[in-house]
C-alpha cells in the first residue's frame with residue numbers, strides 16, 4: 001500500500017515516517033515538492049504517484065505566529081487541507097488529516113471526547129478547526145486524528161526550547177495552569193497504521209496516557225536528563241503570550257483504544273525513553 005505524506009519534514013513526519021516505512025511504501029514530500037495550497041501541483045503529484053492514502057501533516061504550527069499572520073494561517077491550516085481533501089476525493093484516495101487540542105477552550109473538568117463542542121481561543125485553533133471542517137466537507141470518509149503536546153526527534157518543540165533556555169539562563173519559568181498530555185510523536189505511528197489498515201474514518205483523539213501541567217512536564221524532563229535546573233512555576237497571565245491556550249485539554253482516548261486495541265503508554269514512560277536517547 002502506497003502512502004503519500006505532506007509536510008513530512010516536520011516534527012510528526014520525522015518521528016512517524018520511519019515506523020510507517022516498515023509497513024507501507026511511503027512517499028515523503030514537504031513544501032518544496034508540494035505546497036498544499038497549490039491545487040495544480042497537487043493534481044500533478046497525485047496523478048504521478050497514485051497513492052492509496054494521503055497523510056496531511058502540512059501546517060502552520062507557530063501558535064503565536066498565527067496571531068500575526070491570520071491570512072497565512074487560514075491558507076495553510078484551513079484552505080490547504082480542503083484542497084488536499086478535494087483532490088483525494090477526485091482521485092478516490094483515502095485521506096488522513098491531523099488536528100489539535102487547541103480547537104477546544106479548555107473550560108471543562110473532563111477529558112474531551114471526539115464529539116465535544118469545539119471553541120478555539122486562538123487563530124491557530126480557529127484555522128485548524130476550519131481545516132477539519134473543510135476536510136469533512138470535501139472528502140466522503142476522511143480519518144482525522146487530534147493530538148497534542150508533541151515532542152520527539154528533530155524539529156522544534158517544548159523540550160528542545162526548554163533545554164536551550166536552561167543552558168542560557170540556568171533557570172526556567174514554566175506555566176503551571178495549563179494541563180494536557182505530553183505525547184512522544186513516534187508513539188502515534190502504531191495506532192495510526194492500524195486505523196489505516198482497518199480503513200477507519202472519522203475523528204480520533206490520540207495521546208500518551210496521563211496528564212500534567214507544563215511545569216510538571218519540565219521538572220520531569222530535567223529529572224530524566226539529570227540536569228539540576230530550578231523550574232519556577234508561573235501563571236499563563238504572567239507569561240502573556242499572544243495566543244490564548246486552553247487551560248485543560250486532556251483527551252479521552254477510549255475510541256482509539258476500542259478500535260485499535262492500542263493504549264499508548266504513560267507519558268512519563270515515553271518521556272524517559274526519549275530523554276535516555278538524549279543522554
Ligand SMILES: NC(=O)c1ccc[n+]([C@@H]2O[C@H](COP(=O)([O-])OP(=O)(O)OC[C@H]3O[C@@H](n4cnc5c(N)ncnc54)[C@H](OP(=O)(O)O)[C@@H]3O)[C@@H](O)[C@H]2O)c1
Pocket residue numbers: 006007008009010011012013030031034035036037056057058059060061062076080098099100101128146147148149150151155156
Ligand atoms: N506539534 C504539536 O505539538 C502538535 C500538536 C497537535 C497537533 N499537531 C498537528 O500535527 C500536524 C503536524 O505537526 P508538526 O508538529 O509536525 O508540525 P511542523 O513540525 O511545523 O511541520 C509541519 C510541516 O509542514 C510544512 N508546511 C508548512 N506549510 C506548508 C504548505 N503550504 N505545504 C506543504 N507543507 C507545508 C512545514 O514546512 P516549514 O517548516 O518550512 O514551514 C513543516 O515541514 C499538524 O497538523 C499540527 O497541527 C501538532
